[in-house]
Amino acid sequence: MTLKKLLLLLFVTITVSGFAAEPTATTLKLYGYVGNDFFFNSRQNVEMVDGVIQLFPKPIELSAGADKNTTAQAEMLSINTRLGVDITGAPICGAKSSGKVEADFAGFGTSYYVFRIRQAYVKLNWSSTELLVGQTWHPFFGSVVPSTFSANAGAPFQPFNRSPQVRLKQNLSKQLTFTFSALYEMQYASQGPAGTTNAYLKNAMIPELFAGFENKTSSWTNGIGVDLKTIKPDANSITSFSAVAYSQYVKGKLQLKGKAIYGQNLSDQLMLGGYGVSQFSADSTKAVKYTNFNNASGWINAVYGSKIQVGVLVGISKNLGTNNDLAVSSGKKFANYGYGFYDNSALNPALKKTDTGYYGQQVLDCLYRINPQISYNLPNFRIGLEYDYTSASYGTIQRNGTAINPYSVDNHRILASIMYIF
DSSP: OHHHHHHHHHHHHHHHHHHHOOOOOEEEEEEEEEEEEEESSSSSSEEGGGGEEEEEOOBBBEETTTTTGGOOOOEEEOOOOOOEEEEEEEEEEEEEEEEEEEEEEEEEEEEEEEEEEEEEEEEEEEEEEEEEEEEEEETTSSOOOOSSSSSSTEEEEEEEOOEEEEEEEEESSEEEEEEEEEESSSSSEEEEEEEOTTHHHHHHOOOOOEEEEEEEEEEEEEEEEEEEEEEOOSSSOOOEEEEEEEEEEETTEEEEEEEEEESSSOOOTOOOEEEEEEOOTTTOEEEEEEEEEEEEEEEEEEEEESEEEEEEEEEEEEEEEEEEEEEOOSOOOEEEEEESEEETTTTTTOOOOOTTOSSEEEEEEEEEEEEEEEEEETTTEEEEEEEEEEEEEEEOOOSOOOEEEEEEEEEEEEEEEEEOOO
């Protein structure tokens, strides 16, 4: 037999064997929804994804003597449409194997909105241990989340973040689990001198670390967790500590949920606060040391019903100031990074001079929200109406990071949503 015939026979044998082989155990399950949102805001807001994710109303900003942020807005968007695939496969190293790829159309690009990754991970499950590697929700987002029509899911009172991570979950009993995660930033990143970028965490060389416990029964879910994050905005680094506690009760048609967060520098979670410069160089131009802003946030959520469902969310967030006094730069300004800081001479002129003797810099002092909703639900269809009242209190920032002479601005938001679910 010639070499040519031998190779041809080998190719045919491999091809036929491939077709005759047993099918793999891999299965794919498609899921998602087509979502359309119409919303109205009575005031300009700090927002993401063209207003689909609304955070809080902007402060007074004068233009020709009038507050330009009182301009109302209305829009309809379909970008809150989601597509995902759940994957199950053959056992690996004695563990059940699975994975997930989930995407939506809320990414930004040269063609305006683009397809983007939400979640992408592989998961291995042994009898009492689970290992997840890939991008999914941050542990602070967790298993207890407000029921809202808005895509913000309760932010900035509720942490909102998906991150690449390695997560280990260990069952300590039938009801109690321990979770440890090492995380990096991608789409949701820290803020700093160079803007919003994941480079600060990359340059620190240390992943963000989370550890927590969760106890779950047929009706109750209760948990606590702590988080440690170090970022390096320039030649200097800053370490932040945060903690979370949550509870949920579900019985029949009734759902009661709540979460409390003590946070330092959680701008990557779309939450208020961040960090500032506590010491400048001798010429007051470069940062030498940073200090965290401390923030306390919490929410409660009650939901009742199934086919017709009603609910209400109440949230509050409070700026607790900094660990150390803020320093003043050569430009006679504070340098702060995160959500809720404003430096503009056109801001509310009624604010008085502080102990630093400088005008124009404001900080969001307190934020609260009341959010009732009603929905009509079928197996593959959901339509709902949501009203969101959010009030923000701004004041002149002090050296200790707190605010004086506060004033309030309010936003009234109406959201109508329709979903086809598959």
